[in-house]
Amino acid sequence: MVANDSNKFQAIISHAKEYGFVFQSSEIYDGLSAVYDYGPWGSELKKNIREAWWNAMTRMHDNIVGIDTAIFMHPTTWKASGHVDNFSDPMIDNKDSKKRYRVDHLIEASADVLVKEGKETEAEQLVQKMESLLAENDFAGLKQMIDEHKIKCSVSNTCNWTEVRQFNLMFSTQVGSVAEDATEIYLRPETAQGIFVNFLNVQKTARMKIPFGIAQVGKAFRNEIVARQFIFRMREFEQMEMQFFIRPGTQKEWYAYWKEERMKWHTSLGFPAENYRYHDHVKLAHYADAAVDIEFAFPIGWKEVEGIHSRTDFDLKSHQQYSGKKLQYFDPEINQNYVPFVIETSIGLDRMFLLTLCHAYQEEKWNKEDGSEDSRVVLKIPAKLAPIKLAILPLLKKEGLPEIAKEIMATCRNEFYCFYEEKDTIGKRYRRMDALGTPFCITIDHQTKEDQTVTIRYRDTMKQERIPIDGLAQFIKGKI
């Protein structure tokens, strides 16, 4: 069993690598910090989460459509969105170690130490004070706080700090063939702006009436300074965002609606409600009049997995101003033109992936009938999201069993992801499938030849029963 949560997190990271879920990017060159690659089972799991979100948003809502916009956008986009001027974090450098910290992370880490020492009230006060200083952009106050609390750098162990400074998180690159003509453009730090600049294109071509939403999944890039905790905070990641366009004045009710609707999505996937909570923002982003995080109890603590933001008409108005093009909607019900307000739901795909792994990863031990101990590592991934749905395992590599197994494979692979395996003992194969999170295994044995039944083994309970081959695919689909 894992000894504590930090050990559990390390165990999950090792498991993710060993079983082909997540690899460090460019590992043979010693890796690239905060950039990761997804292996065979990781990319399947990621695809299933992406699809679950996409279908819940577009297929299950008549008034939401999806788009897929470019990563590169006109540079003025980011001036209009406020990212050039505001998308920065207050940072502080330790003069001895030269290590740079995000101020809020540095203070939060110090509060964590106080909690461990049993000084919860002090820790709470520290975080509250930090939040109010951040809300006021009071950098001198933050620096004073770090000095007063004698917060140390974890590398140099000194309190020798620079002033607090802002640091922009956008990556930039050049377009154009000749250096002198090249234009600096940014790699998008959020997918949302691709939706805003296409607001009218989509509204007109898809003939959408307010209220309506535009959904998109895609890569985003941020030059995160404190890049640690595995795929929790990456420099290249994927977002699943939806902008819901509404009549001005209705933002409170739609904000409440999406707050609840998004929580329902999480629990409908099979993740326990008690592992979630809301966290209202004290410091609002430059575009929002209300914002809340959906937080999950990760082994590294309660952390944000999704944000719901009431973005007002900030983005459309700003793009209207910078582009000189009208971004308005004529509402026939009230006979008025207006710039719509927006409620945004924004979730990190990689973070949802991490949430899934953290929820699923379990180390189990039990006593067998003969009194000896047995154990396994199992990923109890909700069946709908599991990379492999069904493992098809002939008991022996001979006597016609592989042939029957391959026939079953040919039928079932059209319906869902199946995996055929004939190597190793059946016990070892079950353990491997547990480690990959495969919810169902079937074994083809000699009895199969007589009565056309197979043994199905359930991952979570390890219970086994015989079921007919006929109707097997339907049976599994029903369970998924």
Ligand code: GAP
């Ligand atoms: N368009 C609004 C927006 O981008 P955000 O709170 O900055 O809001 C939304 O990001 C979500 O994207 C977060 O809740 C998180 O799940 C994910 N996310 C943000 N930064 C990330 C990073 N560096 N690595 C992985 N996921 C990240």
